[in-house]
Amino acid sequence: MISETGHFALILALGTAIVQTILPLWGYYRRDHTLMRVAMPSSVAQCMLLLVAFGALTVAYVTSDFSVENVWQNSHSAKPMLYKISGVWGNHEGSMLLWVLILAAFGASVALFGGNLPRDLRTCVLSVQGSVGAAFLLFIVATSNPFLRLDPIPLDGKGLNPILQDPALAFHPPFLYAGYVGFSLAFSFAIAALITGRIDAAWARWVRPWTLAAWMCLTLGVAMGSWWAYYELGWGGWWFWDPVENASFMPWLAGTALLHSASVMEKRDALKVWTLLLAILTFSLSLMGTFLVRSGVLTSVHAFAVDPARGIFILGIMTFFVGGALALFASRAKLLRQGGIFAPISREGSLVLNNLLLTTACAAVFIGTLYPLALEAVTGDKISVGPPYFDATFGPLMIPLLLVLPLGPFLAWKRGDILGALQRLAFAAALALLATLAAAAIFARGPWLATLGIGLGVWLIAGAISEIAFRIKLLRAPAEESWRRLCNLPRSAFGTAIAHAGVGVMVLGIIGTTAWRHEEILAMKPGEKADVAGYTLEFGGVAPGRGPNYTEVIGVFKVTRAGVETVTLHPSKRLYTAPPQPTSEAGILASWGGDLYTVLGDELEGGAFSVRIYFHPLVRLIWIGAIFMFLGGLMSLMDRRLRVGAPKRARKAPAGAAAAE
Amino acid sequence: MLLWIIFAVLTAVALTAVLWPFLKARRDVDIDDNHATAIYRDQLGEIDADLARDLVNTSEAEAAKTEISRRILAAAASSDGRRVAMAGGAPGSNPSKMAAVLTLLGLPALSVTLYLMHGSPSMPDQPFVARQSAPEVSQDIATLIKQVEERLRAHPEDGQGWDVIAPVYLRQRRYDDAADAFRRALRLRGDNTGRLVGYAESLVLANNGIVSEEARRAFEKAHGRDRSLAKPRFWLGMSREQDGQFGAAAEIWRGMLADASADAPWRAMVEQRLKLAESKLADSGAPPAADRPAVAAEPGPSREDVAAAGQMTTQERSAMINQMVEGLAQRLQKDGNDLKGWLRLVRAYSVLGKQDKAAEALKTARESFKDDEKALAELSALAGNIGL
C-alpha cells in the first residue's frame, strides 16, 4: 500500500507539474493574477508529492519489499541498512526520481524564499521549472517507473553492485544531482528573463544565489566522486578523464564561467547576451550529462540502440529544451541592448578572459568526450581518447587562467591599473618564487615543470590572502582600523578569496601527486619487506575475514618509518555474496605529506601475493581545495546583498517605495 | 479501500494547493518594480561604502553612481509600462475560472488513468521480514522450528517430531525438507491419509508440479483409504494429464466435481483444469473418452493420444512420440522404481529404432531391480522379444 501510494503521488506530481507549467504562463500572457499565483503553491505541492513518492520508495528499500521490481533488481535483504537506503538512488529509476525531487525542491524554494523577485519573473521562472519537471516526470512514468510490482514475489533481491556499497558513493549522487539540477534554475531564470524582458543588472543579482548553490553542490559532488574513485577502485588515481566524470565536469566548468560572467552583468550591466547564453548552455550540459550516463551511449553507441526508448526520450527532452531556448533567444535578440563599456584591462576584462578560457577548456573536454562516440557512429572505428589528450589540451588552457587569476580581484571595474595590481601582488609573487626555489632545491631531480607548479599554487593562495590584506589595509593602517575594515568587509569578498585560495590548494595537491608519485608493484611473500618513499612495509601474511554480505582476504602490512612502527595497514580482497563479485579495498595511511596506498592482488605461486604500493604526495589537498571552494561559495551565499528586496520589504513595498521617493 | 481513500486525500490536497489562489483572492496587484530599484539603491550604498574604504576614488564613484542612477530611471520607466500592461487583466475572469474547473476535473482524471495503466492497487506491501512466515508470530515460529530441528538432530527416530515439522516445512515452501520429513514420519509412525497426502504433495511441489510415480502411488493409496479426499483425486488427474491422457484426467475431475458440494473452495480450479483438458482433447479431434476406467490399469499412450497421432503428419507424429518418450525417460531417471515404465521405455526405444538407447535403458532398469527376480525375468523376456 505504501509503494502504491508512492506510485500515485508520482503521477499526481506529474499532473501538478503540468498545471504549474500551463496556468501561470497563460496567466502571464492574459495578465490574470489569479492564474499567475498558481505557480507558487503548485510548485510546493509538486515537491511535497515527490517527497511522498521518494519516501515510499525508500520504505520499500528499507523493508526489502521485493514485490517492487526495482527493489528486487537492486537490493538484497542481507545488505547493511546504509546501502539499502543509498540503493534507492543507486539505480536508474531511483536516481531519476531523486533527480526530479531535487528539481522540484529547487522550484519550491524559489516559491518559498524568492520573495525578493518581482512577481512576473517569479511566475515565469516557476512555470519553466515546472515544464522541465513535467518532461522528466513523464519520462519516469513512461519508461523508468520505479513502482512497478512483481507477482509472484521473488524470495530475495539480486543485490547492489558491491563497488557501489561505499559511504562516499552513497552521498555522491545526491550532491552531484543537486548541482546538475540546480543549474535548471539558471536556465529557468534565463528563459523567464527572455519572456518578461527583464534582462538587466538586477536579474543577475537575483539569479546569483541559485547559481551559487548549484555550483557549490556540484563542486562537492564532483570532488566526492573523485575521492571515491581514488580509494575504492584501487587504481590509485583520482581523476581518469572517464566520460562519466567528464559529463559532470563540463557543467562545472560552464557553471563556474556563469558565476563570473553574472557578476559582470550585475555590476556593469554588460555581457548580458553572453550570460544568458551561458545559463542555457550550462543546463544543456547538465542535461547532456544525464543523457550520456542514462542512455547507455557511453558504454557504446550500440548500447544505446539496445534500449532506445530511454535514450531517445531524454534526447527528445534535450532537443526540446535546448532548441526551444535557443529559438526563444534568437527571437528576443532585439531586446538585448548593448551594456556598459570597459577597457580590456579592467575587472570586466579579466572576467571575460576567465570566461573565454573556461568555456574553451569546456569545449576541449566536450570534444574529447564525444569525438569517440561520433567517430564510432560515423565510421565504425573504435578509439579511446585518454588522459594524454586531456593533459595536452586542458592543461595548457588552465595555466594562463591560473596565472592571471590573482590579478583579477585587484583590477578596478571599467578601467584597471595593471602595474598597481602587480605592485600589490609583489609579496605574493615573492612568496611564489621562494616556493619554486625551495621545491627545486628539495626535488633536485625535477621535473622542473612541477616545481613551477608548486610556485603557481603558492601564488594563488598568497594572491587570495593579499587581496583581503589589501582591502583591510593590513600593516598600512593602524591595527584597529584594519580590524574594523575586516569586520565591514562584505562576505562575498571573503567567499571569493577562500574559493580562489582553494584553487591554489588543489593545484598543489594535483602537482604533488602527479609529479612525485611513487609506484611499486611487487610479489611479496609473508615476512618480506619493501621500501617506498621513506616507509618500510613488512608483509605479515593474509588473514580471512567476513562482513555482513562478503568474505574477504585481508593483507597485513606493518608500516615503519625511520625505525618507528607507525601503523598496520589492511588492504583486502572481498568477495561479495549477492551479487557474487570480487572487489579490492585499498589500505591507506593518510597524512598531510601524502597517502601511503596499498592494494592486495592475487596469490601467486609459492605463497607470494602480488602487491601494489603507492605513495601519493599531497593528494589530500585536492579534496581540501574542493572543500575550500565549497566554503567560499557558502560564504558568498551568506552575503547580505543577495537578500536585498527580501520578503518583509517586498510586502510593504508600495508604501516603502512611496516614502523613498 | 483504504488505499483509495489515501489517493483521494492526496488528490484533494494537491488540488487545494494548486487552486489555492482561486479560493483566496487577493486584491493587491503587485507587479511593481521596486524589487529592481531596491537592488540598485543597494548598489548605490555599496559605492558609498567603497568610497569610504578608499577602494575607489571620488571621480570613479561619481561615474558609477551616474550609471546606477540611469538604471533606476530605466527600471522605473519599464515598471510603469509593466504596471499598465499587467493591470489589464481582471482576476477571477471567466477563462481563469474555466482553467480552474479544467484542473479540478483533469488532474484527478489524468492521475487515475495513468495510475491504472501500471499500478497494482490490490497488491499489499510485502516487506521481507513479514514474508518470512506468518506475520503475527513470525519470530515464535522461527524459534519453534529451530528447537524442533535441534531435537530431531539429537533424536532422529522421534516420529512425532517429524509429524509436527513436516507440514510447517510444506507451508514454508521448503518442499524437499517437507518430503523428507513426511517420509520419515511415514516410516516411523505408519501411514495415514494425512501423511500420505502431505508426502505426495511435497514431492510434487519439490518437483515443480510434476507428479512422479512415487507421488502417484501415495496419492492412490490415500485415495483408496478415503475416496472423499479432494487432493489425491485432483493430483491423480494431474498425473494423467501429464502423461498426455487428457480423457482420463477429465474423467477424474468430472467425477470430483459431481461428488463435491457447490461451494467447495477448489471447485473453480478443478473446473479450469477440466476445461483445459477438454479443450486439448477437442484439439486432438477425439470424443471425450467415457469408456475408460478412471484409473487406468496399465499406463500407456491412451486411445486419444493414439487417435491424435494418427491424424498428424509423420513429422509431427515423430515429434510427439519423441517428446513422450523423453518425458518418460526423465521421469524414470528421477524415480526408477516403476517397472512398467521401464518396460514401456525399452519397447518405445526399440520401436523408434534406437537400439543403443534401448540397451542402455535396459541396463539401468536391470540395475535398479537387481534384487527383484520377477522383474528381472520380465525385463529379460522383453529383451528377448525385441532382439537385444
Place this chain on the structure above:
Amino acid sequence: MTRKQRRGVLIGVCLAVLGVAVGLVLLALDDSIVFFYSPSDVAEKQIGPGQRFRLGGLVEEGTVKRGQGTFVEFAITDTAKSISVTYTGLLPDLFREGQGVITEGKLGSNGVFVADNVLAKHDENYMPPEVAESLKKQGVWRGNDKK
C-alpha cells in the same frame, strides 16, 4: 581607446585563444587517440610492431601462466584468432580465464603483445563494449542485451 578599438582587442584575444585551443585539440587528437582492435583485426590490418593500440577479447582458457614476480603471460582470443600477451603488474579483480578484457600496449617484433595496462571492468555482467562488439561479430557472445 575608442569603443571600436576595445572591441577589436576583445575579438582579437578571443580569436587567439580559440586558435590556440583548436591547435591543441587537433594536435592532441592526432597524437593521443588509441585504436581498439580484436585479434582478427590485428591479423587483417597487418598492424606492425611499435604501434600503440588496445587489444581486446576473451582470456583464452588455460593460457594464463604466471612468471617471475608479477609477470604474467596469457592469450587473448576472439575465438577466430588469438594473440599472446605479456604483462607485468597487478591484474584487475575480475581478470579470469574466459573473461573479456582490454589490454593496452604495443606488439613486439616477435608478435607478442606487450601490455602496460589491463582493464576488466567492475561489473559481473559487464563486457567491455568493444569486446562485446567484436565477439558478436564472431557470433560468440549472446550477452545481456536485456536493458
